[in-house]
Amino acid sequence: MENDILDSLEDLGYDGSLLDPAALSEAVSQGPASTEFTKLVSWLTDRLKDFCGLEETIHATHSPDDAANFVMELSGCLRELNCPYTSLYEGGPVTERLKTKESAVQLLDYLTSELQTAHILAVKKPQELRSTTSPDNQSIANESDIAKHLKIMLIALGFPKPPANINSFQLFSRVETKVNELMSKNPGVISKPLLKARLSDKQWEQIMKINDSLVREYTTRREMILKRLDVTIQSFMWSEAAKKRENEITAVYQPVRKLLKASCDLSVADILSAREDLTYVHKTSSGDARVRCAINKVKIPKVPDRGGRVWEQEPPPPEMPSFQKRVDQPQGQRPQSGRGGRGGRGGRSDRGGKVQGGWGDQQQGQSYGGNWNQSGGGYGGGGGRGRDHYQQDGGHQGGGYQGGYNDGGHRGGGRGRGGRPGSGRGRGRGNY
Known part of the structure; x- marks a missing residue:
């Protein structure tokens, strides 16, 4: 409240x-x-x-x-x-x-x-x-205000109290003469007036209308700016945290806000009192002329050119390799096949068959070998049989059998020379 x-x-x-x-x-x-x-x-x-x-x-x-x-x-x-x-x-x-x-x-x-x-x-x-x-009372109030300022002016110029029968023209003529006299004695105190021409009553009336229009225009602008300022401050107090500190915000904002007035105090008297020093305009768009700008107090040296221009950069490499025509595989090629090897001759030892490209178990007389063909000997001779991915050796009759992935491989013959009963060795060879 x-x-x-x-x-x-x-x-x-x-x-x-x-x-x-x-x-x-x-x-x-x-x-x-x-x-x-x-x-x-x-x-x-x-x-x-x-x-x-x-x-x-x-x-x-x-x-x-x-x-x-x-x-x-x-x-x-x-x-x-x-x-x-x-x-x-x-x-x-x-x-x-x-x-x-x-x-x-x-x-x-x-x-x-x-x-x-x-x-x-x-x-x-x-x-x-x-x-x-009433209008009459208002004019009396205005006259009293004017009389107050006239009294202050006459006292400052050293005039005695004017007589009751003096008119306004005589009074202001004496005031003008006194002011010109004082200005001639002190030429450097006040510069020359900006308005040097004498205007007619019609011109003064036109100036009054222009001044009233400008005062209304700028008063409206100032009211709008001040209203935006008030609304901005109020928007910061919407949050719950700011509502608790509303009195603190008001204590900081109100002293500054009361100094900002929407009304414009300019009048025709300001035009009459304007001096030639108002025509001295300081440029603000040039770096040498910005005498009131704080940035001019800091001198920035020449910096190197760091590039970054688009037309100076190399194009990036392609993200994908260039496309090539696919090369077809040759047609009509058959898988290779081999033939069986010959049998071995008997020996004294009861060891297992020889395995090519795999592993063998010498004690059992049996071998397995990956995707390859093996042959081997067993009890009294070597015979081999291959199927699918491995070959199992064993038998009583010498002979070789070619096999691999193809179940219907070529059959190879083998010969073996007998030795003592219970011994023999066979050897086979095959291709994938």
């Missing part, structure tokens, strides 16, 4: 000390005992009086002892405004009203919302307001 009140006060043009969140929190805690709080309430009711024609006037206090009088004046003002919060001005002793922080915050929220509503009605439906600020 306090942050909303701060935003409303900034929108209403309040520039007092209570724009500080800590000061506002302390003031609402003290209530009518705080002189700053009473000054803020008096400022709000004075603005409402201009729009709504209030009869009651609230005076700020100078000490906590005046709190009771302040509450009584405030009660009459709230009754005149038909305030819906009756607890602020009715019931109980006067000294007990606005004692709590919640009631003080409620009062400020009501007054700021009423003043904002009055501003809106003054623009859209001014006939619904009982304003005491």
Whole structure:
């Protein structure tokens, strides 16, 4: 709630000390005992009086002892405004009203919302307001403001109080003569004016219209930029972690935000006071002319050319080898075959057959050999039989048998010379 009140006060043009969140929190805690709080309430009711024609006037206090009088004046003002919060001005002793922080915050929220509503009605439906600020009164206020600045100028130039029968032309003629005299004595203090021509009334009227159009344009732009800034800050407070630190963020942001104003204070008087030094423009696009840029304080030496240009690079090697025509295998080739070997002659030992390309078991007279053909001898002679992937040797009759993967291999004959009974040796040879 306090942050909303701060935003409303900034929108209403309040520039007092209570724009500080800590000061506002302390003031609402003290209530009518705080002189700053009473000054803020008096400022709000004075603005409402201009729009709504209030009869009651609230005076700020100078000490906590005046709190009771302040509450009584405030009660009459709230009754005149038909305030819906009756607890602020009715019931109980006067000294007990606005004692709590919640009631003080409620009062400020009501007054700021009423003043904002009055501003809106003054623009859209001014006939619904009982304003005491008529056009005549407004012109008197403007004249008094002009008179105040004229008084400051005449005192600075050393003029005595002008007589009552002097007109504006005579007064400004004397002022111009005095200013030219002072400038001739001190030529280096102020440069020559930028606008040297004398303009007619019609030209001045046209300049006023152009200035009003530019002021509205740039005020709209500044309002848009400031609104984007406010929305950006609010978007950072959406997270749960930021919501817990909302007061800390506001304490950092509000002092900076209140310095940024959407209104433009330029007027025709600024055109008249413009001097020739405004025509001195410093270039910012050149490295030698950027005198205010921090990057110019660092001199970067010449760096080598590291390449990287596409047209200077070699093309990459191909990702796949070149395609070649497939070479066909020769047709009509038959598998080779061999013939059997001859038998061996007998011997005295009962050893097994000789195995070519495999392994043999000499004790059993039997051999196996991979995918090759073997022959061997056994008891009294050698005979071989081959089938599929191995060949088993054994028999009583000498002879050779060729075999391999092909079951129907060629049969080879073999001869053997007998020896003693129970002994013999055979030898065979075969091809895959």
